Structure formats: C-alpha cells, structure tokens
Amino acid sequence: MNVLLLGSGGREHALAWKLAQSPRLTRLFAAPGNPGIAAHATLVDLSPDDHRAVIDFCRREHIGFVVIGPEAPLVAGLADNLRAVGVGVFGPGKVAAQLEGSKGFTKDLCARENIPTARYERVHALDGARAAVGEFGLPVVIKADGLAAGKGVTIATTAEEADAALVALFDANGAEAVIEEFLEGEEASLFVLTDGTHLLPFGSAQDHKRVGDGDTGPNTGGMGAYSPARVLTPELEQRAIDEIVRPTVQAMARIGHPFQGVLYAGLMLTADGPSLIEYNARFGDPECEVLMPRLDGDLLEILMATDAGTLDAVSAAWREETALTVVMAASGYPGTPDRGGAIGGIGTAEAGGAIVFHAGTADRDGALVANGGRVLAVTATGATVAEAQAAAYRAVDSIDFPTGFARRDIGWREVAREG
Numbered sequence: 001m002n003v004l005l006l007g008s009g010g011r012e013h014a015l016a017w018k019l020a021q022s023p024r025l026t027r028l029f030a031a032p033g034n035p036g037i038a039a040h041a042t043l044v045d046l047s048p049d050d051h052r053a054v055i056d057f058c059r060r061e062h063i064g065f066v067v068i069g070p071e072a073p074l075v076a077g078l079a080d081n082l083r084a085v086g087v088g089v090f091g092p093g094k095v096a097a098q099l100e101g102s103k104g105f106t107k108d109l110c111a112r113e114n115i116p117t118a119r120y121e122r123v124h125a126l127d128g129a130r131a132a133v134g135e136f137g138l139p140v141v142i143k144a145d146g147l148a149a150g151k152g153v154t155i156a157t158t159a160e161e162a163d164a165a166l167v168a169l170f171d172a173n174g175a176e177a178v179i180e181e182f183l184e185g186e187e188a189s190l191f192v193l194t195d196g197t198h199l200l201p202f203g204s205a206q207d208h209k210r211v212g213d214g215d216t217g218p219n220t221g222g223m224g225a226y227s228p229a230r231v232l233t234p235e236l237e238q239r240a241i242d243e244i245v246r247p248t249v250q251a252m253a254r255i256g257h258p259f260q261g262v263l264y265a266g267l268m269l270t271a272d273g274p275s276l277i278e279y280n281a282r283f284g285d286p287e288c289e290v291l292m293p294r295l296d297g298d299l300l301e302i303l304m305a306t307d308a309g310t311l312d313a314v315s316a317a318w319r320e321e322t323a324l325t326v327v328m329a330a331s332g333y334p335g336t337p338d339r340g341g342a343i344g345g346i347g348t349a350e351a352g353g354a355i356v357f358h359a360g361t362a363d364r365d366g367a368l369v370a371n372g373g374r375v376l377a378v379t380a381t382g383a384t385v386a387e388a389q390a391a392a393y394r395a396v397d398s399i400d401f402p403t404g405f406a407r408r409d410i411g412w413r414e415v416a417r418e419g
C-alpha cells in the first residue's frame, strides 16, 4: 500500500516514524513534510489546500490511503473529496470535523445529548456577549467560534479583562463566540479512534500549554506532554467514554455525518467527574509524539480500519512505560519566532535513546536550521514519569540550539505525585 501523509509538524513526524514500521506499507509520501519526515518518506511539493492536486497525485502514485495530520484540511472537506473518488483516508469529513471547527456546534451537541460540559451561551454581538459575561460571573471563559490554533480562548478574571477580550474578538471577526462557565480541575486529554460506530480507546496524555515553567506566560500550541496521563484513571476514562465520547459518536451517526478518525477529547477532571472542554478532530501536537512511541502494533492497519468501518476487528497494545516529550522552541515563540538558528547534536541525543521529532526545521544547504515556533519535540521513555523526564532532559541538553529554549518542568504534576 502506498500512503500519503499530509502535514509538516512534530505530529506528522511521529506518524511517519510509526507508519514506516508497518509491514503493509510499500511507499510513504509526505506533503509538505519536513527534514525529519524525509528520513521515512519521499517529500512531495503539494499543498493540502489544493484538493484537486492531492487527488491527482493520489491517482498518479497509486496512493491507497491518505493520513491527514492537521485540522485545517479536515474542516475544508479534503477527506470527503478523497472518499468521493475512492481513496481511503484517515480523518473525518467536513461536517464531522465541525466538532473541532465550531465550538458552538459542539456545545449545542453536548446540550442535546446531555454530555457534561461547562454551561455556555452562544453570542453573536457585543451587547449579548456582555450580558452573558454578566450572568456567568468571574472568572469567565470567552472563546472565538472557529479554528484559532490555540489562540482563541481567554480566561478573564476581571470584568475589564473580559470586556477587552470581547471587544477584540468582535472587532477582529465580528462573527461568533461562546461564553462559558469556568471549570475547576486538572486537565487531561483522551484519544479515541472511531469508524463512526465502533470505538477504540487510543491512549491519554497531559499537555503543557503555557510557554513558561510553572505554567506561566502566554498559551502556546503545547510545550511538552507525557503519556499516559495517570490522573485519568481507568474508571475516569471509562466514564469519559460512556458519558462524553460514545454519545458524541452516536449523535454524529444519527445526523448522517459519522465521525471517522481520532476524537481528541480535552477533558477537565472536575469534582463531579470528567467534563468536555473541547474536541479536536485530529491527533494532538505534541501529544502524538508521546502516543506513537508507546504504541505496539501496526498503525497503518489501525488507521485504515477507521475508514473501512472495521475498527472492531483491530486492537491496540500500549507499552506500560511513560513517554515524555519536551518541545524546543525558537526564541520569540509564541510571538514571532527567530528563524534560521542552527541546530546540532540530534545524533548525540538519539544515540542516548531519545527520539527527536522535527516540528519546525528546514534544511539550509545541508545544515539543519529552525523554521518555525516549535522546532523539535525531544521524546524519551522510562519506567516512571520522573525517569522519562530525566532521559528527555539529558537529550535536550545534548542538543545544540543556541537560539532555542525549552520548559524545564514538563511532567511536573505527575513527578510530584510520584514523589
């Protein structure tokens, strides 16, 4: 089977690394890919936005299966267009991808299905939004409706902050927002594969969204993660599946738009149990970089089963050990990152047992340089989170990336609990 992987980040490098181990794989292509992915795939100059070009490429190279990494092509309907011409694909169609693409769509679905989530109101104009903020009290959570690459959420602790966020939001797109109640608890991410009918739990992780140590500073796409997230106990995971994920999958099937792919549930573990913060319609980045090293088995077979409707016939086995990844970012991130900084020492880090996934790198005349905000995801495994953390930071310290930085405390909650 020839496979085309779409995307260019650390998530896609982790997917390429695992797909390359599949006995079913003949050739792996990646578009646009990155220098790390190039070790496992032939890179193709193809934009995922150009659906016609993707389809033409699939025909020309006899691609049997397309793995879509990021959310934008899903929300744009690329999976539908590929399925329509008979190409297998990992990822939901346009309507099902609204679970990520529209916060309002997801909140309304939760309300209809009695799925635990923060109380909310959809608002379309500044006046209504101000009234809603008044009703919920402080702190209050304000979310832009559409895809926002992790930047669309404000948690306001004062009335002034809330108002400034609302004004900025309605100035920027004038469109739509969700105002919701602030939930207290610890966050965890649960991944569940589905073919529209069957569910296959696919691991858990905990992300670190703030740029600075101790969870300080602005939000990012994620500065590090570990898996499994033991705070999501088997009992809580089962509740999340029974009360949140399964009713969602059933509701999507009922409205004629079954979700096929991975449902990434961002959960708040509240005193009353798991509550849904948000869905994503694709793997997390950097969560994928800690899931793939723990997966035993054939990723390609499993992803193909989400498309074929045969997920009940496959299983996923997970290594007991913890995987932990530390993102090395370019200075300036999450603002404008410095580009072009030299990167060395990856070979040394990997010789010590780590896996260094490329997130934002480029090959400049044979030299590896930074080419994005998040540049590397340095991943290691260990019997405990503390061991995985120590191994990951040994690898980080052997990488020579003078214009980069990393958080030094990835996994801190669980390391403290392991105490």
Ligand code: AMP
Residues within 6 Å of the ligand: 118, 141, 143, 150, 153, 155, 180, 181, 182, 183, 184, 187, 209, 266, 277, 278
């Ligand atoms: P989202 O983009 O919806 O994942 O939101 C980004 C982050 O904002 C989440 O990871 C949470 O840390 C926080 N957040 C979102 N909604 C809530 C909520 N209702 N209560 C508390 N924190 C929230």
Ligand code: GLY
Residues within 6 Å of the ligand: 207, 221, 222, 280, 283, 284, 285, 286, 287
């Ligand atoms: N790490 C968060 C995300 O992928 O959305």
